[in-house]
Amino acid sequence: MVKSSGPWRGEAGQYLTGSLNFTENTMRSAAPGMLLASGIIQYLGASIAVALFAAATVSAVAWGRVAVGALVMMAWRRPAIKARQLWVPAVYGLALVTMNMLFYQAIARIPLGTAVALEFLGPVILAAVTGRGWRIWGGIIFALTGVFMISWVGVDLRAPGVAMGVACAVAAGIAWAVYMWLASKAARAGTGPDSLAIGMAIGTLAYAWVAIPTFGVILSDLKLLGLIVAVGLFSSVVPYVLEVLIVSKIPAGNFALLNALYPATSLVVGMILLRQIPTLGELGGLLLISVAVVLVSLRPRGKRGVSGRELGRRGSGVQL
Secondary structure (H helix, E strand, O other), X not given: OOOOOOOOOOHHHHHHHOOOOOOHHHHHHHHHHHHHHHHHHHHHHHHHHHHHOOOOOHHHHHHHHHHHHHHHHHHHHOOOOOHHHOHHHHHHHHHHHHHXXXXXXXXXXXXXXXXXXXXXXHHHHHHHHHOOOHHHHHHHHHHHHHHHHHHHHHOOOOOOOHHHHHHXXXXXXXXXXXXXXXXXXXXXXXXXXXXXXXXXXXXXXXXXXXXXXXXXXXXXXXXXXXXXXXXXXXXXXHHHHHHHHHHHHOOHHHHHHHHHOHHXXXXXXXXXXXXXXXXXXXXXXXXXXXXXXXXXXXXXXXXXXXXXXXXXXXXXXXXX
């Protein structure tokens, strides 16, 4: 029987793994493939969302995604709601939903792989604020150079909507950094999954005014409604379940490396499903940002290694 460890340990992990007869070695062998599958499924959801932009507004699609995630998380966790403690998950959830709303505005204007690479500035910014050492500074240099490659070489900022798309992707990364910082506090307090469920619900309600005026188009079409549910499941629920299931069993170094492959995964998915062919500048920038993610995720030798989940709080690829 596999037992989850790390900040999301205990009930959440055991709920998912307690009935699965996985040995330690089997889980460790399967973990890299499952993490990559998580990335592919997540960006498959994003690709479906991009296709939906032709039928509904970006805000309605983005809100529908987080609404589905919130409903599933609340049904699964059924958290106890304490009015005096709501402010932490409320800020947590607002940062999360803001991140998703901005990210969807970005992928409506620039290629998926480019948007994901720019958004990964979030983990790098968080590492710069909370860490120190040559790896952190090296990661910052690689990340900033990657942004330069994408923004000034890879894409044409003069093209309609592109500058706004780049700005939204970077802003989504900042919101992601805030979300991860708050998530780490909730995780250390042992309330991670419950705070996530409550926060998603609060964030969904807070942004309802943006989406509801145009969400009727989706509600009136069963096909569109089904696709929204698929986006919510693929982009939020399934990747989260996979990560909770296996992340405590993968070495920290492997997790950092695989985490850095998420931008590349999104690029490949965008090429295959959306026919988004990257420029040399976009490829170079994506590679530099991926190197930055590896650098800021690893600890120096001689120090106690961090768990995969702790690394995930700095730069997890799962965007609930």
